[in-house]
Amino acid sequence: MAIDPVVLFFILGLTAGLMRAEMRLPSAIYEFLSVILLIAIGLKGGIELSKQPFVDLLPDIAAVLAMGFILPLLAFPILYYLGRFKKADAASIAGHYGSVSVGTYAVAASYLASLGIAYEAHMPLFLVVLEIPAIIVAIVLVRGISKQTKWGQLSHEIFLGKSIVLLIGGLAIGWIAGEESIKSISGMFFDPFKGVLALFLLEMGLIAASQVGALKRYGFFLLGFGIIFPIISSVVGIAAALFLELSIGGAVMLATLAASASYIAVPAAMRIALPESNPTLSLTASLGITFPFNIILGVPLYHQIATALY
Amino acid sequence: MAIDPVVLFFILGLTAGLMRAEMRLPSAIYEFLSVILLIAIGLKGGIELSKQPFVDLLPDIAAVLAMGFILPLLAFPILYYLGRFKKADAASIAGHYGSVSVGTYAVAASYLASLGIAYEAHMPLFLVVLEIPAIIVAIVLVRGISKQTKWGQLSHEIFLGKSIVLLIGGLAIGWIAGEESIKSISGMFFDPFKGVLALFLLEMGLIAASQVGALKRYGFFLLGFGIIFPIISSVVGIAAALFLELSIGGAVMLATLAASASYIAVPAAMRIALPESNPTLSLTASLGITFPFNIILGVPLYHQIATALY
Amino acid sequence: MAIDPVVLFFILGLTAGLMRAEMRLPSAIYEFLSVILLIAIGLKGGIELSKQPFVDLLPDIAAVLAMGFILPLLAFPILYYLGRFKKADAASIAGHYGSVSVGTYAVAASYLASLGIAYEAHMPLFLVVLEIPAIIVAIVLVRGISKQTKWGQLSHEIFLGKSIVLLIGGLAIGWIAGEESIKSISGMFFDPFKGVLALFLLEMGLIAASQVGALKRYGFFLLGFGIIFPIISSVVGIAAALFLELSIGGAVMLATLAASASYIAVPAAMRIALPESNPTLSLTASLGITFPFNIILGVPLYHQIATALY
Amino acid sequence: MKQYSMKLVTIVTESILEHHLEDDLDKLGIHGYTIVDARGKGSEGMRDDFWSNQGNIRIEIVCDEKTSDTVTEFLYKHYYSDYAMMLYVSDVSVLRGKKF
Amino acid sequence: MKQYSMKLVTIVTESILEHHLEDDLDKLGIHGYTIVDARGKGSEGMRDDFWSNQGNIRIEIVCDEKTSDTVTEFLYKHYYSDYAMMLYVSDVSVLRGKKF
């Protein structure tokens, strides 16, 4: 089977970055590309929601939400006891791995599309649902439910972060406008989607490469964790998919969501809520190890695991 | 009838902005989107111009030009005597409302397209023609035809502003190249047009929301003016359309042009020509009140008024 | 024959710039557009490479490489003896004219496409091959093969510059993924290609116009050189094409490559390797004279010359 | 024209703190400041990534000596230990204008 | 190396004035300055919108004391009342180089 070209763009970025080529995209373009991806993913989910009653999905949402709480609780003891990280660092990393990465999601979607495998179209809803619980878990693990944490201000920053607003906004617009009417904007959001993803991954490759320096400082445990924990998470995701009776495509998507680690929403939240935790530690793991692993090897691997378990 | 998705994007931006979500697009992207919109609108008009003799349009242009001088003269006394604004402020606001907004124009075009209603294809020419007269009126109202005003320098800034140059440039290119030849660049300017407009309106919603704080400071008169004056202007626009025997679609477009208020070219010109006028006053009215009103309610309303009067 | 609209965009930018209109695109957008162009050109070449054995091309590549060494050696004596430039300046300008401009290449490709003339699809390979030799010649002309030049660091900057990496990256991805698989990203790279080129040329026109001030300072010799030397080069390019038995389309492309002058990779390299050379001198010639000449008149002229010689 | 001696406080810190610091300055009664985006190197290594709030901002505050001490101590107490932050103070003269 | 005492004039004002100020400086015989984009808060409220020239620029001019007075008074007279503008002056030393 041919490699998906979007993955080749990631490998190009990674290689160029490791060779220290001078070619970062302007951050305005990075943001532009990610805005298009987020809205497009939201719109697709919203169009689907407009076709089925929302209440039917509530049990699924509850189950996925539960997974969002469980995953960081699984990661924390490994990091704290086995990895001997400081409590705040262990919690922060756990928060990153309990949450999700939209870029990884998009690659899995592209992977399944190129194989012609369908998946439950309300998957973007799960993407939204999984962003937040792990952040709460991370904070509570360090602070308890103490009043010191400004939950009001914090929940504002979490729920009104760019990715959540654009995903939910896209969902809502797709839902309200419906399939027919959204076609008029497909020239911006759907037709160039894979090309946008390709450019986005080129930049992500460059960013991931820039994390490698830090990687050397933090040693082997982080490297191992960044590869092995996602595989464990993917099995949890597949188990959830079996429980929810999702299709095999849905299982791959949920496995990927579980296996992916946040590199935008969670770092920002941790910097404010747990400033004593070391931001380069978690970012190195999530961006420098897990993201490349998932893009290049993880997604097909989760597909194989899902096929084996289904 | 379903709501046009581009309007939903505006509402998303407005809502996110009012909830103080952290999600402004980079200004480079805002500019990119507006450049595409301006060129695309110009090209469409230019293609049409290449099909009919230009001289036939001269009477129409003269009439629309006259409207551009009348509208600010209508607005000024209301602001100065009723609103009790300082002379410079009243003139500056009048200048904003006598001129036009390209974003509003694009929404009206999208509205008519989704209803399948045609309009005179040389409308972009009117858009260009209406940009400037109100600026001149505003300056003359305050300064007279005094020599103090550096008309040379000023006319350079007005006529060579980005929006005029791109609109006229687009018109000229469309005219010279013709329909067939322009097709080769439709993948950039026409196919994604509505999607570009959607993203542009998302950002405009965020910008409009950021004006609401200032709105509170300036009170109810401005709020009323920002809604009622556009409705009055729209009737002037429809009257002009009747006089010029435009189609009903043309009437809606001209009404929208009349009702729209500038938020780019005129603020810049006023800042230099009438620096003693308060820039937040006029921008709050034009961006914080009139733009949202026109996008969400105004355009359909002007359609109804036009239908009633035709 | 109708003028290609992309050329009209260049003329629009040039005119607006000469009239000192305030409308430069944000540099982030300029970079975005050039990234798309570079990748698209690379991809197209790569797809073609996947269809024919690479070794067959080696003789062609060697011949084109030779041309890359000859052209600056032809330019240098003209600039040094006839133009009486300082040695470093003469060498630097020669380096610019021995190398190539991707924007000019894209315009020639668009020109041939609109005439329906085919050309050898591995042309992007020649584009890559021609970027570098002239830089080496320029440095050696001034420094000799002295150890003072940090060749290691320098070759890093040259070979890992943005344009080389994106072109080669595009080539590699197109080659590996193949035609069928690349179709999924054509909505970003191929469908809007000419529109992207149009916007890019609009900005290039504005940039070229900003060089005109400097032009006056440097007088007529540079003006003459910037027009006549490209014509000479184009004949060298056509001769090479005849020698390589390329199609007439291939001859026009190779002539254009020979005639075009670098304005990105070479200026950057010269600033580091030959800092005593005056950067505005070579940039004025390459951007302010040769680029506009090639876009507007050069490409059709080279087509005529090629037709005459074939 | 008469000139007055004031202090110029310059702060370089993580861009993610921008809105938080704005709120803080407001509460400290400081209503004038200028911000530019910056990148740089310090004890926390290179900071130059804007895509994920990993860049810096550079804040300038012109104020009297007392306010300079207040803001300096406030920032030292609340942010110095957990965030990348550098701070220095210098002497400037300002015109008597509408602003001071 | 020998160092010379000079003045550093720093101006923060509306970005829309950039080209006008460049012309002014030219006329005042000032041929060296550095500009960066900035945002900020002052008596005219928050200024941080670049999409419509609602942002600031920060201009630095290294010059002798006399020029510093000239430019300061010029700006005060022509722009202070109608535009958002802040201005301060400090002491710097420069190397004797080709530039001074």
Place this chain on the structure above:
Amino acid sequence: MKQYSMKLVTIVTESILEHHLEDDLDKLGIHGYTIVDARGKGSEGMRDDFWSNQGNIRIEIVCDEKTSDTVTEFLYKHYYSDYAMMLYVSDVSVLRGKKF
């Protein structure tokens, strides 16, 4: 809080030199600096084009007097004649913190 007197070295130069200067500063043992993008005018004319490394950067280094002299002389020797570059030094006070 106790404050220490330091030097602030400000350099305005061609943006293309950024990584080269970073390497130089590293070698000179300077591990703290702040960079912003800038444009400006000087003896080499207007410099404001970022699309082709034709813009400027503005580098600030807070350091002791000796380091200030070292870096100043180094830059003067290696870059002043061939590159657009301006450099000035001023006095600042810094807090005793983890950084100094």
